[in-house]
Amino acid sequence: MIKTELKSAVIKFAGDSGDGMQLAGMLFTDTTANKGNEIATFPDFPSEIRAPQGTVAGVSGFQIHFGESGVYSPGDAPDVLIAMNPAALKANLSNLKPACTIIIDSDNFTERAIGKAGFSRNPLENGILSDYQIIEAPITSLTKSSIADLGLDNKSVVRCKNMFALGMVFWLFNESLDQTINFFKQKFAKKPALVKANIKVLQTGFHFAETVEAFTSSFFVPSAKKVAGIYRNLTGNQATAWGLLAAAKKANRDLFLGTYPITPATDILHELTKHKWAGVKIFQAEDEIAGVCSAIGASFAGDLAVTTTSGPGMALKTEAIGLAIMTELPLVIVNVQRGGPSTGLPTKTEQSDLSQALYGRNGDSPAVVISASTPATCFDWAFEACRIAVEHMTPVILLTESYIANGTEPWKIKLLDELAEIHPNTAESHEDWQPYKRDKKTLARKWVVPGTTGFEHRIGGLEKEDITGNVSYMPLNHEKMVHLRAEKVAMVTNDIPLQKVKGRNANQLLVIGWGGQFGILFGAVSKLQIEGKNIAFTHFNYIHPLPRNTKKIFEGFERIVVCELNNGQFANYLQAQFPEYRFERFNKMQGLPFTVKELKGKFNELLNDD
Amino acid sequence: MINMETTAVQCALKPKEYASDQEVKWCPGCGDYAVLSAVRKTLSELNIPKEKVAFISGIGCSSRFPYYMGSYGFHTIHGRAAGVATGVKIANPDLSVWIISGDGDALAIGGNHFIHAIRRNINANLLLFNNQIYGLTKGQYSPTSELGMITKSSPHGTIEEPFSPGELAIGSQSKFFARVVDTDLKTMVAVLKQAEQHNGLSVIEILQNCVIFNDKIHSAITGKETKAENQLILEHGKPMLFGAEKNKGLRLMGLELEVVTVGENGITEADVLVHDAGNPNPTLHYMLTQLKSPEFPVALGVIRNIKAPTYDQALHNQRAEEKANSKFHSLNDLFLSGNTFRVN
Numbered sequence: 001m002i003k004t005e006l007k008s009a010v011i012k013f014a015g016d017s018g019d020g021m022q023l024a025g026m027l028f029t030d031t032t033a034n035k036g037n038e039i040a041t042f043p044d045f046p047s048e049i050r051a052p053q054g055t056v057a058g059v060s061g062f063q064i065h066f067g068e069s070g071v072y073s074p075g076d077a078p079d080v081l082i083a084m085n086p087a088a089l090k091a092n093l094s095n096l097k098p099a100c101t102i103i104i105d106s107d108n109f110t111e112r113a114i115g116k117a118g119f120s121r122n123p124l125e126n127g128i129l130s131d132y133q134i135i136e137a138p139i140t141s142l143t144k145s146s147i148a149d150l151g152l153d154n155k156s157v158v159r160c161k162n163m164f165a166l167g168m169v170f171w172l173f174n175e176s177l178d179q180t181i182n183f184f185k186q187k188f189a190k191k192p193a194l195v196k197a198n199i200k201v202l203q204t205g206f207h208f209a210e211t212v213e214a215f216t217s218s219f220f221v222p223s224a225k226k227v228a229g230i231y232r233n234l235t236g237n238q239a240t241a242w243g244l245l246a247a248a249k250k251a252n253r254d255l256f257l258g259t260y261p262i263t264p265a266t267d268i269l270h271e272l273t274k275h276k277w278a279g280v281k282i283f284q285a286e287d288e289i290a291g292v293c294s295a296i297g298a299s300f301a302g303d304l305a306v307t308t309t310s311g312p313g314m315a316l317k318t319e320a321i322g323l324a325i326m327t328e329l330p331l332v333i334v335n336v337q338r339g340g341p342s343t344g345l346p347t348k349t350e351q352s353d354l355s356q357a358l359y360g361r362n363g364d365s366p367a368v369v370i371s372a373s374t375p376a377t378c379f380d381w382a383f384e385a386c387r388i389a390v391e392h393m394t395p396v397i398l399l400t401e402s403y404i405a406n407g408t409e410p411w412k413i414k415l416l417d418e419l420a421e422i423h424p425n426t427a428e429s430h431e432d433w434q435p436y437k438r439d440k441k442t443l444a445r446k447w448v449v450p451g452t453t454g455f456e457h458r459i460g461g462l463e464k465e466d467i468t469g470n471v472s473y474m475p476l477n478h479e480k481m482v483h484l485r486a487e488k489v490a491m492v493t494n495d496i497p498l499q500k501v502k503g504r505n506a507n508q509l510l511v512i513g514w515g516g517q518f519g520i521l522f523g524a525v526s527k528l529q530i531e532g533k534n535i536a537f538t539h540f541n542y543i544h545p546l547p548r549n550t551k552k553i554f555e556g557f558e559r560i561v562v563c564e565l566n567n568g569q570f571a572n573y574l575q576a577q578f579p580e581y582r583f584e585r586f587n588k589m590q591g592l593p594f595t596v597k598e599l600k601g602k603f604n605e606l607l608n609d610d
Numbered sequence: 611m612i613n614m615e616t617t618a619v620q621c622a623l624k625p626k627e628y629a630s631d632q633e634v635k636w637c638p639g640c641g642d643y644a645v646l647s648a649v650r651k652t653l654s655e656l657n658i659p660k661e662k663v664a665f666i667s668g669i670g671c672s673s674r675f676p677y678y679m680g681s682y683g684f685h686t687i688h689g690r691a692a693g694v695a696t697g698v699k700i701a702n703p704d705l706s707v708w709i710i711s712g713d714g715d716a717l718a719i720g721g722n723h724f725i726h727a728i729r730r731n732i733n734a735n736l737l738l739f740n741n742q743i744y745g746l747t748k749g750q751y752s753p754t755s756e757l758g759m760i761t762k763s764s765p766h767g768t769i770e771e772p773f774s775p776g777e778l779a780i781g782s783q784s785k786f787f788a789r790v791v792d793t794d795l796k797t798m799v800a801v802l803k804q805a806e807q808h809n810g811l812s813v814i815e816i817l818q819n820c821v822i823f824n825d826k827i828h829s830a831i832t833g834k835e836t837k838a839e840n841q842l843i844l845e846h847g848k849p850m851l852f853g854a855e856k857n858k859g860l861r862l863m864g865l866e867l868e869v870v871t872v873g874e875n876g877i878t879e880a881d882v883l884v885h886d887a888g889n890p891n892p893t894l895h896y897m898l899t900q901l902k903s904p905e906f907p908v909a910l911g912v913i914r915n916i917k918a919p920t921y922d923q924a925l926h927n928q929r930a931e932e933k934a935n936s937k938f939h940s941l942n943d944l945f946l947s948g949n950t951f952r953v954n
Contacts, residue, residue: 035951179949227953228954230946230950230953231950232948232949232950245941256701258693258696258697276928276933277932277935277938281700281701283696283700285726286722287722289693290692290696290726293686293687293690293693293694293697294693294696294697296686296694297684297693297696297699298700299697299701300684300694301664301699301701302701303697303701319687320687320690322687323686323687327684413945415945416940416942450698450705451661451662451704451705452661455661456680456682457683458676458677458679458685459685460667460676460677460684460686461669461686471677
């Protein structure tokens with residue numbers, strides 16, 4: 001048997017939404033990450049919990065890209081596809097690499113299932129798969145027979161079949177089963193029959209692949225050469241939750257989360273509610289509005305207050321965010337974006353809430369807007385959102401997106417000592433204190449907590465008199481306050497790093513990205529740079545205000561293209577601020593991330609048609 | 611309610627010392643003035659330091675209340691005071707938290723937060739200023755306006771049944787519900803003191819007069835000539851007697867309440883119901899909230915007052931338990947837990 005070494009590989013597990021594809025994918029991810037590979041994952045599942053069985057709409061997929069180097073995204077298309085039924089095959093047929101390997105559960109290719117998936121004829125027989133390497137395995141029946149003696153009910157038996165597929169993939173990539181075996185021993189410690197069943201099926205799958213002689217080669221993906229340190233895998237939502245925990249610790253405040261469940265943000269709530277031991281106060285409110293309002297109340301009373309949501313929830317919180325802007329209270333609003341408008345595409349990714357974050361409130365109501373780039377760095381951006389909020393006394397909107405929120409990446413663990421201190425803008429003495437008196441450097445007012453003697457004051461949504469904070473309807477005062485609120489947010493630019501560019505010597509094409517599409521954009525530009533193309537890349541995390549060297553970066557490029565998963569919102573924002581440059585657009589609105597292939601195609605087109 | 615042990619001070623403030631330096635801007639004759647006085651008097655009599663009190667209001671005439679108190683205050687947005695107050699109380703359980711809201715604010719736009727705050731039993735006081743009209747927007751019908759009422763937005767009469775705050779509160783599992791009128795300062799202070807001392811969400815419906823847009827809407831209940839016959843001021847453990855000569859009372863006949871006169875038809879005081887605000891069964895409390903004049907007197911005072919765990923206490927208990935039982939002692943323990951791998 002040949003053992004082929006690969007720099008990286010992309011695997012996709014696909015099956016019915018009850019087939020356990022997410023678990024199989026996560027377990028494969030854990031093993032390769034532990035081995036030291038670079039990884040990026042992309043779970044893709046329907047919004048229905050159990051969508052109609054056997055249909056393309058009900059297919060749940062988990063894609064993982066792992067490698068020695070160059071893993072910036074979950075990959076465009078799989079090298080190995082696991083299709084547990086005809087629908088899973090159908091759903092992925094249009095996006096396969098030439099000659100890729102497809103592992104198929106042949107037990108599920110019945111006439112009925114084939115029809116349900118929308119094939120007019122059996123795809124295993126009509127020649128449409130002739131370009132691929134098809135491995136047919138009777139996964140369901142072998143799963144059943146391998147654990148028939150364990151006395152489990154039929155449902156539990158069938159649920160183990162994802163482990164058969166996983167076992168086969170482990171063999172194919174010469175990966176160890178140990179970590180997965182340990183996982184089951186821990187997870188089902190109190191249900192030994194389930195431990196035994198899962199391990200048995202996993203091993204059976206592994207041995208089946210070894211003996212079936214269907215594979216022409218197995219593969220080996222060497223470990224990556226990463227920065228030394230201790231790593232662990234994190235999803236974006238988990239990283240966001242941990243970043244919030246760390247920030248509260250470094251700011252010496254209790255963390256308060258006021259929220260309402262909404263896809264795809266709910267996992268942040270799930271994660272934080274596990275950590276009450278760390279002092280987190282969790283309030284699952286009756287609606288999105290009460291969620292943000294409780295956070296504003298908690299902020300008034302001195303906690304580091306956060307609300308988490310997605311687009312439709314953000315719309316409901318709008319008025320309350322305006323209140324936090326008017327009362328100049330620190331508040332972190334995490335919007336894990338999904339496809340919109342309205343209910344839109346709840347489980348699909350998009351970057352279309354940018355304009356809402358920037359402008360979606362009544363009045364002139366500026367807030368800080370930042371965005372996260374990758375799953376693991378959600379930790380840093382959540383931390384940064386908290387820092388800016390309490391040091392500058394302003395609401396901060398953190399935009400992440402479904403794609404990175406559910407995706408996984410190894411995180412180089414940051415212990416508390418490695419994190420910077422956060423200094424809330426508190427009042428030191430009564431002397432000279434007034435509710436709306438501002439810090440000269442930041443224009444932030446002081447944060448004084450109810451209960452403190454001698455600082456009693458009232459705030460609210462009515463316009464404030466400068467300095468005293470008393471209600472004021474005076475015309476010139478209002479104008480001054482509008483300017484002050486804007487200036488305060490604008491001054492955050494003095495407290496953030498300069499914008500960086502990859503490809504300093506290029507002058508032909510500048511690629512601009514923002515948010516969670518970083519990995520794919522970086523990967524695509526890197527490839528073209530290696531090919532010697534005159535192309536540079538700059539990726540924005542600070543959206544409002546922009547880094548202070550932003551304009552300088554645009555100078556000297558023949559063309560600038562903004563790539564985003566919406567209909568041109570960041571491009572419009574930049575165009576309005578920098579009318580002297582022409583921002584071309586590359587937009588995608590399919591509920592899916594960019595692919596390296598389509599980006600390279602677009603960039604080559606822009607580079608060539610001068 | 612606040613923990614008096616940790617906040618006791620030597621010298622009590624006088625009621626006027628609870629005022630802020632801001633000029634009060636309600637219409638002359640507005641019922642809100644009486645509530646402002648009663649709250650200041652209550653805090654003074656309970657000797658609560660002003661920095662330990664937070665007034666959280668929504669939008670409406672009454673919601674300007676926090677600006678007139680020298681405590682901490684937050685004038686929030688329409689309908690959402692209960693949400694903001696919930697966050698305040700969770701973040702700082704030592705504060706005495708007062709939610710200031712009106713019939714439009716609490717029962718229309720904020721209806722959802724009203725019922726859920728009651729259900730959760732957040733430890734706070736909710737003053738519901740009920741004048742059965744939208745005053746700040748100049749005279750539209752509210753969720754408590756009587757069916758058929760003519761207002762600026764209902765020139766042909768309203769076509770919707772009003773909410774009864776007591777019914778809604780008890781339906782939401784209220785543990786403390788009281789009703790007072792803005793013309794009876796003494797009862798109001800007595801009720802507010804009980805509300806403040808009650809652990810949990812205390813809802814106090816205040817029948818309040820809007821002198822401009824709905825003047826005398828409560829006059830049958832509050833009028834000098836009629837009040838004795840139309841007010842039943844409840845006191846826990848006392849018989850439900852009313853009338854100018856305190857000889858009228860309520861008695862239960864089957865599943866209905868009826869008015870009887872002591873000394874007539876062989877009725878004695880022993881036939882009259884004795885008020886038990888602490889009865890966990892809310893049936894009679896509910897019936898009392900529904901009494902309407904002229905057939906019945908309107909029930910005032912503390913109608914329901916039962917002990918129950920509060921949300922904020924439960925939340926903090928759970929945090930303490932988790933902390934005591936956790937395998938993690940610092941975030942570093944969490945970060946390093948589970949599957950980690952070293953790269954050299």
